[in-house]
Amino acid sequence: MDEPDLIDRAKQGDVAAFNTLVLTYQEAVYNYAVYVAGDADIAADATQDAFISAYKKLNSFRDGNFKAWLMRIARNKCLDQLRKRQRHPQPSLDEMTEDNESLSILASSTPGPESRHEESELLDAVGQCLDALPEEQRTTVVLRDVEGFEYAEIGQILSVSLGTVKSRINRARRRMQDCLQDVMELLPDRYRLHSDVI
Amino acid sequence: MFEWLQDIFKSAETRRQERITAYVDGELTPAQRAAIEAEMARDPQLQADIIALQRLRGAVRRLPRRPVPRNFVLDPSQFRAPAATRSQRAYPTLRVATALAGIAFIFLFTLTLLQDNTRSSTNLAELQAVAVTNVVADDQEEVVVTVVADVQVEIETEPAEEEMAAGAASDTATDESQSARIMAAEEEAVAETMESTEDGAAEALMVEESADMMATEPESAAVESPPTNMPTPEPTPTATLVATDTPEAVAKAVVPTATAAESGESMPELLSERDQTEPASQSTTLTLLIVAGVVFLVLFAITFFVNRRR
Numbered sequence: 001m002d003e004p005d006l007i008d009r010a011k012q013g014d015v016a017a018f019n020t021l022v023l024t025y026q027e028a029v030y031n032y033a034v035y036v037a038g039d040a041d042i043a044a045d046a047t048q049d050a051f052i053s054a055y056k057k058l059n060s061f062r063d064g065n066f067k068a069w070l071m072r073i074a075r076n077k078c079l080d081q082l083r084k085r086q087r088h089p090q091p092s093l094d095e096m097t098e099d100n101e102s103l104s105i106l107a108s109s110t111p112g113p114e115s116r117h118e119e120s121e122l123l124d125a126v127g128q129c130l131d132a133l134p135e136e137q138r139t140t141v142v143l144r145d146v147e148g149f150e151y152a153e154i155g156q157i158l159s160v161s162l163g164t165v166k167s168r169i170n171r172a173r174r175r176m177q178d179c180l181q182d183v184m185e186l187l188p189d190r191y192r193l194h195s196d197v198i
Numbered sequence: 199m200f201e202w203l204q205d206i207f208k209s210a211e212t213r214r215q216e217r218i219t220a221y222v223d224g225e226l227t228p229a230q231r232a233a234i235e236a237e238m239a240r241d242p243q244l245q246a247d248i249i250a251l252q253r254l255r256g257a258v259r260r261l262p263r264r265p266v267p268r269n270f271v272l273d274p275s276q277f278r279a280p281a282a283t284r285s286q287r288a289y290p291t292l293r294v295a296t297a298l299a300g301i302a303f304i305f306l307f308t309l310t311l312l313q314d315n316t317r318s319s320t321n322l323a324e325l326q327a328v329a330v331t332n333v334v335a336d337d338q339e340e341v342v343v344t345v346v347a348d349v350q351v352e353i354e355t356e357p358a359e360e361e362m363a364a365g366a367a368s369d370t371a372t373d374e375s376q377s378a379r380i381m382a383a384e385e386e387a388v389a390e391t392m393e394s395t396e397d398g399a400a401e402a403l404m405v406e407e408s409a410d411m412m413a414t415e416p417e418s419a420a421v422e423s424p425p426t427n428m429p430t431p432e433p434t435p436t437a438t439l440v441a442t443d444t445p446e447a448v449a450k451a452v453v454p455t456a457t458a459a460e461s462g463e464s465m466p467e468l469l470s471e472r473d474q475t476e477p478a479s480q481s482t483t484l485t486l487l488i489v490a491g492v493v494f495l496v497l498f499a500i501t502f503f504v505n506r507r508r
Binding site for chain 2: 010011012013015016018019022023026027029030031034040044047048051052055056057058059119122123126127130141142144145146150151166167169170173174176177180
């Protein structure tokens, strides 16, 4: 897929070309929206709004990271949706747990019932601690660790300085470490954050 | 909200932690990275912190991704080609307006400079005239005195001229007597001038009085001269004598002096008065220049930002 070519065609009114871009990025945008909004329904609405808005404003996109540009729009749409609904729901732990099991099988390097269970416990705990973070820190960490953006790109998406990105990621990780302290102690060494064996 | 403020007042420990976090994320420069690794080799605790962060990061990365509940593709029948944004539409107009404002600013700036040059050269000429007036003050006084004397002489000679017009037979004798009387009057005037030069105030008074006389002379002459068929002697004594008895520079210099004397004002006063009245158009130009400059700057800034957002 030649992304610049698709963007150029979409700018000329080729909706099919834009839909190719939608299919490429919709999962990333939606997952990011879930972390920002903390609600799957709001995230779905915000994702749809984001793609519509992105198509309409496509001419304002110039050279750069298209995914980061989409993420920025998605975040704004999430915040719009949240303001519209006048509520700030916490992410559903149950939903996260349901999905975790199947994916943690793939993530585990040592498949097996016991290992799967431990991995699942770890990811549950990480998910909880991540959800407990303030929205700004949570979205920053997700953009870095889940979506793989660089600090500078995160700064563009969130419209903050590089120093602020560093601060947010650092504070978020320290908080998560504190949050996971108790859970980690119950897990085997390979799952602990602080290993005794260096 | 005030994170930028917190960034400024970060503690050393916070900065160290951020450096470790950046190291884990691969956001350090090679030099910073080498420094951290060297420190890690010496500090087991730092090494443990870094491993803990790497594990946490790995765990977050392994968090399950939610499948999308539906496809978010757009319906081609409901969407036309994306329209140009408002800023994109406005950009050509803004560019032209900025250029016009720039041209207007340059034009007005040039006009202002030209006006300044013209004005300064005029002032310079006037200042030179004043300087010449001062330099030739002695000569001028002499000239003025001569003028006064000649006016007196002329007034005195007018009856003689009348007689002459009435049919005096001997022109030569009359001319000789007139010349003699003129010479005598001039000598008297020069003598008076020499006396008066000893006192500066007296000089000024003399000049003023002479100027007043020059200003009022035609009227007084008309009043004093008896009615006659003879035409009024011309050219006027002032113009004649000044033009014939002094160099051109002096003649030029005397005119403004006489004008000043007529109006009862000094030269600096006249200049300042003219300065107040003349530059009305210049101040208008200056105002327009400032307005054009401000408009140009504003348009330039808007165009610049619109161009960046396009």
